Amino acid sequence: xxxxxxxxxxxxxxxxxxxxxxxxxxxxxxxxxxxxxxxxxxxxxxxxxxxxxxxxxxxxxxxxxxxxxxxxxxxxxxxxxxxxxxxxxxxxxxxxxxxxxxxxxxxxxxxxxxxxxxxxxxxxxxxxxxxx
Numbered sequence: 001x002x003x004x005x006x007x008x009x010x011x012x013x014x015x016x017x018x019x020x021x022x023x024x025x026x027x028x029x030x031x032x033x034x035x036x037x038x039x040x041x042x043x044x045x046x047x048x049x050x051x052x053x054x055x056x057x058x059x060x061x062x063x064x065x066x067x068x069x070x071x072x073x074x075x076x077x078x079x080x081x082x083x084x085x086x087x088x089x090x091x092x093x094x095x096x097x098x099x100x101x102x103x104x105x106x107x108x109x110x111x112x113x114x115x116x117x118x119x120x121x122x123x124x125x126x127x128x129x130x131x132x
Contacts, residue, residue, distance in 0.1 A: 004059035007050035014043035014122050021115050030111035031099035037118030038096035044125035045070040088121045
């Protein structure tokens with residue numbers, strides 16, 4: 001199996017990123033928290049796509065592809081995940097972009113939101129669509 005096609009590897013990365021997001025939050029490094037929370041959600045979404053046999057021919061994972069396939073195929077068409085998480089990746093990506101590319105910093109409230117959304121997607125994807 002190609003290293004870019006192993007859903008367990010991506011879920012392991014998602015859990016590591018989520019732990020990093022929590023650690024950054026605890027240390028009040030809110031910009032880093034938003035960054036890691038996004039990547040936790042992104043990696044969990046890639047894992048879910050792979051589990052359902054969805055991948056690109058070139059084994060690359062552009063953010064727009066992952067967002068559209070996760071929401072479009074796994075949520076809207078196949079109904080593998082609850083519709084309420086359909087925009088989770090986009091929401092957390094906006095926070096990450098603000099944290100990484102803007103002159104403003106992420107505050108505690110926004111970091112908490114990013115962490116909550118990231119954790120929810122990781123938990124649901126890790127259970128194959130079932131909430132924990």
